[in-house]
Amino acid sequence: MSALSRIAIVAAAAAFAAPLAAQDYSWKPDRPINIIVPWSAGGSTDQVTRVVAPILEEALGTEVVVVNQPGASGSTGTKAALDAPRDGYTWTANAIANNATYAVTGLIENTSIEDYHIYLHVANVPLVSVNADAPYQTFPELLDAMQNGSVTVGTAGVNSSGGMALAAIKESAEGDLAGARMITYDGGNPAVIAAASGEVQVTTQLAVEQTEMIRAGRLRALAVLSDTALEVEGIDPVPPITDFMPDFHVAADYFGVFIPVGAPQEVYDTVDQVWQDHVMNSEALKSYATDRGAVFAPSFGEGALEKAMPVVVSEACARVTRGEAVVDPSEIGIDCPAE
Structure with a gap:
């Protein structure tokens, strides 16, 4: 459905x-x-x-x-x-x-x-998810790519939940994530579709915008911007970002x-x-x-x-x-x- x-x-x-x-x-x-x-x-x-x-x-x-x-x-x-x-x-x-x-x-x-x-x-909570064909299997692997390579991240803009999530991740990371390049869309749904289609490699939009694509196997969720795991029917539990960044501020x-x-x-x-x-x-x-x-x-x-x-x-x-x-x-x- x-x-x-x-x-x-x-x-x-x-x-x-x-x-x-x-x-x-x-x-x-x-x-x-x-x-x-x-x-x-x-x-x-x-x-x-x-x-x-x-x-x-x-x-x-x-x-x-x-x-x-x-x-x-x-x-x-x-x-x-x-x-x-x-x-x-x-x-x-x-x-x-x-x-x-x-x-x-x-x-x-x-x-x-x-x-x-x-x-x-x-x-709502943002999710860090990657295209199903992307090589990144874990959040630390993605962070390494953002630090040492080039990764495109689809969001609804700097003032969107996805844009603010990406900025917060960059701020909390131990290294410089200059390789994370934000590509903006007119809303969270277009940004998520872009990640699911491979137009961009990653999205940091909200869980509610991503769950259908994750259930369909088009996206792979790596971390949720929360201090508890995200558990939704039909999706494997998504680990909290605090597992990887213990000092990450969650509101x-x-x-x-x-x-x-x-x-x-x-x-x-x-x-x-x-x-x-x-x-x-x-x-x-x-x-x-x-x-x-x-x-x-x-x-x-x-x-x-x-x-x-x-x-x-x-x-x-x-x-x-x-x-x-x-x-x-x-x-x-x-x-x-x-x-």
Whole structure:
């Protein structure tokens, strides 16, 4: 079964799992809601948003449309959501670390996580995988090739989870991994397909984007950026990167949907309640997470921000360390720990 087929089945299950309850909420939308996914179809953000959208649609009693608008490491679609009328009908979706740090890298000026009401659903983990025909059988072998040879790595760009994963690996490696050459695509799915087809040798995109290709024998997973092994049905356990890099810093990579501030308060009050009533215990979302190698972790509001701040701080401050920051994180309320 293809990845998109699995997603369609899970999304259909979500639609039947949640009863129509629009009358229970103070906000009753009278037209479709658009969720802008700032990445291409089939990637991690797109996958999970298409599972969550039917849950929201059924609860709110209106159509929820997922709109793919990729470009510039997710900043093109994100800015489109910020520029849209603040009436509650245009949302966006992403990894929270992206929305919180676009200003740090200069991709979107004068923005921070305070521009959104936050609704998280899963945490994702990047995988280091190679094309099935690549000669690298272990993560140390791949590191050696990155240090002493030339290796192409497919990601969705420097600001994507895959791009940040590769940068973190380079930063933590004992030697210079100058041989790792990043090739960027419009989303995680195209980057993974490139690795599976042999267009590039490696990908560091998220597990949810890779599991189908690994099950099909097109990719071979060498390490997961976690401190515990990744265990997903149909795939051999993937060793944690801390087995090879004990000091590697791991922070859970939370994903969600975000509603720009400025809409009527009843919008946020309603979505808060919908999240509590229909997403926090969604069987469809749990099934998606289990099948694809994600962590089921819904939350919203201040609790969501508190949960996600470690990855926000980690990614923002890593930009400073790597010389990629054009705005100091402190200017958008992120304090980096003293070295």
